[in-house]
Amino acid sequence: MSFREKSAWISMLSMAGIYGFYFWSVIHGGPHAGRFHFAGLLETIIALVVLQVVLTVTAAIFAPKEAKAPRDERDKLIELRAMRVAYAGLATSVALACFFGAFTPPIVFNTNALLFILVTAEMMRSACQIVQYRRGA
Amino acid sequence: MGVIRNEIRRLRFEHGEMTQQELAEKINLTRQTVNAIEQGKYSPSLEAAFRISAVFGKPLESVFHYSKDE
Numbered sequence: 001m002s003f004r005e006k007s008a009w010i011s012m013l014s015m016a017g018i019y020g021f022y023f024w025s026v027i028h029g030g031p032h033a034g035r036f037h038f039a040g041l042l043e044t045i046i047a048l049v050v051l052q053v054v055l056t057v058t059a060a061i062f063a064p065k066e067a068k069a070p071r072d073e074r075d076k077l078i079e080l081r082a083m084r085v086a087y088a089g090l091a092t093s094v095a096l097a098c099f100f101g102a103f104t105p106p107i108v109f110n111t112n113a114l115l116f117i118l119v120t121a122e123m124m125r126s127a128c129q130i131v132q133y134r135r136g137a
Numbered sequence: 138m139g140v141i142r143n144e145i146r147r148l149r150f151e152h153g154e155m156t157q158q159e160l161a162e163k164i165n166l167t168r169q170t171v172n173a174i175e176q177g178k179y180s181p182s183l184e185a186a187f188r189i190s191a192v193f194g195k196p197l198e199s200v201f202h203y204s205k206d207e
Contacts, residue, residue, distance in 0.1 A: 002198050004167075073170070
């Protein structure tokens, strides 16, 4: 497995774990229960950054040459394709959120819903990169 | 859609059993990308194709072949 693919796995799994806990606690009465709290989100972002840095540095220690090498043309193409898929998902989700937000009272339109959309789009981007690296494309 | 085939694997062995990593370093690509090109899963840019041909000292059409509808 290449370092770039490992990075994509780290990104997707760490987001699934950290934001998974955040959204679970929002819904099920954990430490972030109820409405949107800036401090709770800040804690989540710091935890995510720390986890990703630790895992990426660990992966780089096992493949220092690959980690230092710049992205080549295939890596860039895979990144662009993944970005296109994630953008399509993000745009569709935001349009749906706006549509449902137009109802009175609003159904989906709140900060946590928008955050969920953003996180899902980021995870789609990583997942799309992983699929392409697995296929060798 | 056409298919781009290549002779990179054969040429590597004819050039002192050059490894994918060695070729990758000469053309500034990753080993995984060289492997994907060899297997026909990824078509390199024109610039990368020229760089690969230059490593083996062969014209482009001796390294890469295009065939229609396969």
